[in-house]
Amino acid sequence: MTAAGGSEAFVRFADVQKSYDGETLVVKSLNLDIERGEFLTMLGPSGSGKTTCLMMLAGFETATFGEIFLDGRPINNVAPHRRDIGMVFQNYALFPHMTVHENLAFPLEVRKLGKAEVEERVARALDMVELAGFGGRRPAQLSGGQQQRVAVARALVFEPKLVLMDEPLGALDKQLREQMQFEIRHIHERLGVTVVYVTHDQSEALTMSNRIAVFNDGVIQQLSTPEGLYERPENAFVAQFIGENNRLVGAVSERHGDTCAVTTVEGEVVKALAVSCGTTGEPTTLSLRPERVTVAPEPGSCPNVFDAVVEELIYLGDHVRSRLRLLGNDEFIVKVPNSGLIRPMRVGETVQVGWSAEDCRALDSPSTAPVFD
Amino acid sequence: MSAVSPDTPAMLTTADGAPLKVSFDRALRRSRLKALALVLPLFAFLLITFLVPIGDMLLRSVENQLVGNVLHRTVKALDHWDQGSGELPDEEAFAALVADFQEGRENRTIGRVGVRLNYESGGMSSLFRKTGRRAKRITEAPFREAMIKLDKRWGNLDVWRLIKRESDAYTASYYLSAVDMRFIADGSIARQDENRQIYVRLFGRTLWLSLVITVLCLLLGYPISYLMATLPVRTSNLLMIMVLLPFWTSLLVRTTCWIALLQQQGVINDLLVWVGIIGEDNRLAMIHNRTGTIIAMTHILLPFMVLPLYSVMKTIPPSYLRAARSLGANPFTAFVRVYMPNTVAGVGAGSILVFIIAIGYYITPALVGGTSGTLISNFIAHHMQVSLNWGLAAALGALLLAAVLALYVLYDKIVGIDNMKLG
Numbered sequence: 001m002t003a004a005g006g007s008e009a010f011v012r013f014a015d016v017q018k019s020y021d022g023e024t025l026v027v028k029s030l031n032l033d034i035e036r037g038e039f040l041t042m043l044g045p046s047g048s049g050k051t052t053c054l055m056m057l058a059g060f061e062t063a064t065f066g067e068i069f070l071d072g073r074p075i076n077n078v079a080p081h082r083r084d085i086g087m088v089f090q091n092y093a094l095f096p097h098m099t100v101h102e103n104l105a106f107p108l109e110v111r112k113l114g115k116a117e118v119e120e121r122v123a124r125a126l127d128m129v130e131l132a133g134f135g136g137r138r139p140a141q142l143s144g145g146q147q148q149r150v151a152v153a154r155a156l157v158f159e160p161k162l163v164l165m166d167e168p169l170g171a172l173d174k175q176l177r178e179q180m181q182f183e184i185r186h187i188h189e190r191l192g193v194t195v196v197y198v199t200h201d202q203s204e205a206l207t208m209s210n211r212i213a214v215f216n217d218g219v220i221q222q223l224s225t226p227e228g229l230y231e232r233p234e235n236a237f238v239a240q241f242i243g244e245n246n247r248l249v250g251a252v253s254e255r256h257g258d259t260c261a262v263t264t265v266e267g268e269v270v271k272a273l274a275v276s277c278g279t280t281g282e283p284t285t286l287s288l289r290p291e292r293v294t295v296a297p298e299p300g301s302c303p304n305v306f307d308a309v310v311e312e313l314i315y316l317g318d319h320v321r322s323r324l325r326l327l328g329n330d331e332f333i334v335k336v337p338n339s340g341l342i343r344p345m346r347v348g349e350t351v352q353v354g355w356s357a358e359d360c361r362a363l364d365s366p367s368t369a370p371v372f373d
Numbered sequence: 374m375s376a377v378s379p380d381t382p383a384m385l386t387t388a389d390g391a392p393l394k395v396s397f398d399r400a401l402r403r404s405r406l407k408a409l410a411l412v413l414p415l416f417a418f419l420l421i422t423f424l425v426p427i428g429d430m431l432l433r434s435v436e437n438q439l440v441g442n443v444l445h446r447t448v449k450a451l452d453h454w455d456q457g458s459g460e461l462p463d464e465e466a467f468a469a470l471v472a473d474f475q476e477g478r479e480n481r482t483i484g485r486v487g488v489r490l491n492y493e494s495g496g497m498s499s500l501f502r503k504t505g506r507r508a509k510r511i512t513e514a515p516f517r518e519a520m521i522k523l524d525k526r527w528g529n530l531d532v533w534r535l536i537k538r539e540s541d542a543y544t545a546s547y548y549l550s551a552v553d554m555r556f557i558a559d560g561s562i563a564r565q566d567e568n569r570q571i572y573v574r575l576f577g578r579t580l581w582l583s584l585v586i587t588v589l590c591l592l593l594g595y596p597i598s599y600l601m602a603t604l605p606v607r608t609s610n611l612l613m614i615m616v617l618l619p620f621w622t623s624l625l626v627r628t629t630c631w632i633a634l635l636q637q638q639g640v641i642n643d644l645l646v647w648v649g650i651i652g653e654d655n656r657l658a659m660i661h662n663r664t665g666t667i668i669a670m671t672h673i674l675l676p677f678m679v680l681p682l683y684s685v686m687k688t689i690p691p692s693y694l695r696a697a698r699s700l701g702a703n704p705f706t707a708f709v710r711v712y713m714p715n716t717v718a719g720v721g722a723g724s725i726l727v728f729i730i731a732i733g734y735y736i737t738p739a740l741v742g743g744t745s746g747t748l749i750s751n752f753i754a755h756h757m758q759v760s761l762n763w764g765l766a767a768a769l770g771a772l773l774l775a776a777v778l779a780l781y782v783l784y785d786k787i788v789g790i791d792n793m794k795l796g
Binding site: 089 | 690692697699703706711714715
């Protein structure tokens, strides 16, 4: 990919910066390429700059510096209504004084399409979201899920090149949200439209996206596929933000190419995969997924084996969630599958736990990583 | 369990056997009494200061006890007089009239009857004053000749017809006057003479000026309300204070300021002459006429438009406009097709509020209205304070009240009162 004009990427943010007050940067030098037909999610905690990026793309905020390209064309000076970008808003923003049919016809009418074509396209859009027959209703007469579908249909009915979604499922309850996640994904697959999706819900991002850009503090921390983010977080923030994660702090004591040895505060040595840790002597955060820890491993099967004290057990049916104390961390979580093979643990007893070096990733220093509970 | 036979529906009871309905009412009674006690002071206040005076006013607009009370003998004697016969009433009626005059003169009520009948027919007041002064000299029959000798108008059939007509306890004559009609001598209804027709024109002017003021308030208030609803809180609060500032200033001070600004030797005229836009001898007449009323009242009523508009606009999420823009509507289309329809409730509430206040406004038109800018309320005040024709004032007021209620019903039919948002 070349920097000149963005010939390959469908959407390109080139060195985009945004400040609201002239004192602090909300978005710090953002570079992001989005492919045609891609479902890209901007994920991050509130205030991380993800919505600002979306609003700059939609044209409701202007970039303080840098340029945004859409289909190779710079769009900084293009008015929102000329960008041909569909958008689904957080609270749907359906027009309450219009019926569903009128809401869907609105983008077509302002484009001066013929009456017959408007009718045909509206009918097709209603079919797509399985709301045929609801055209005469007002938004207030629909359930949350139905309103959501109308909002999606309205953003797609004029066949835009790009659809933006700003936390569109935030107002729905859990079950409906999961159902809508699939529906939106299916619509995306069927139409092949490019989608940029903003959310702070990591499971939503993992379910729906081709790629996820994890935002924090105005910077993209990692841009990767859902699998890549979960399996191979590149820094302590991403490891902590995506999925459940055990953190162990220590300092690098030895480093051999991809692997390293980390000495914890208590003096124990853990073998880990060197990802973004520094050189020997520098502090590091070890990241370890709870499901990758084995209780009572076969002797010799794991390079890392430590004694742990069981602090708490929560029975969750398919697995038992156990809180252990080891290596100075009493929030160490292990998910023990309920397979019937493993002897049940008791609170207060000491057990052995082990893990492989590949599953334990040595990331950047804990001082730079914010803590999430 | 209850001992009710299965084919009659069982009456629900509480544990102590009392019917559920009774227990339920008993449980609610306390809270009902409490609620009543809370509204009672306001209710009493409204009853005494609002409902009773309005009822009294409505009564006054048709009440007509005076003639029947003071001329009670005459009215009784006129019972069997056929006013269509073309003949004067008989001697008995004249005798009764003399007796009534003598009594009315004693207790000083006869003059009021004259004033009352003068509303219906000019000259009655002077006839009654003159007759009142001299009636005590008439002591013996024939009374008819004596009275006609005293003033030959007593020989006029129309005077007698008028007395008979106005002897009823209730009359429609005030309402007829209020719409420029009157009873003519034979008891039928006709239009007032051309040069005495004022009220219909005044009502028309009042409605028209109120409409103009409402439209002006809407035109001026809509953009400022939109600004206040969309700007950051700090700026919008400042704007709000500026909008409300007139509320905190005395009405008289504001009106006087308008006089200082708009009069012929006032600030604006001086400025225009100084700049050279108008000549020294064509200074604009902007006050003590219709223009003055419109300008000053628009200024005074603007907050009543802005507040409901603002409160409605505040609830419209900015995402509506953004959604419209993203769907391809240019800013103007987005505003007209998406934003404005959502402000209808505020426009309706503000307009009806301004219109209803304007229609009964008194002080400002009285101060700056001159002759062409006075409204119906100024005439009501005139009849209350100067001419003391309270019946006519009450009839005009009742018509005004009816107009407002009609508007209210119309608004309910078109927009719906439920949609009204006042704040």
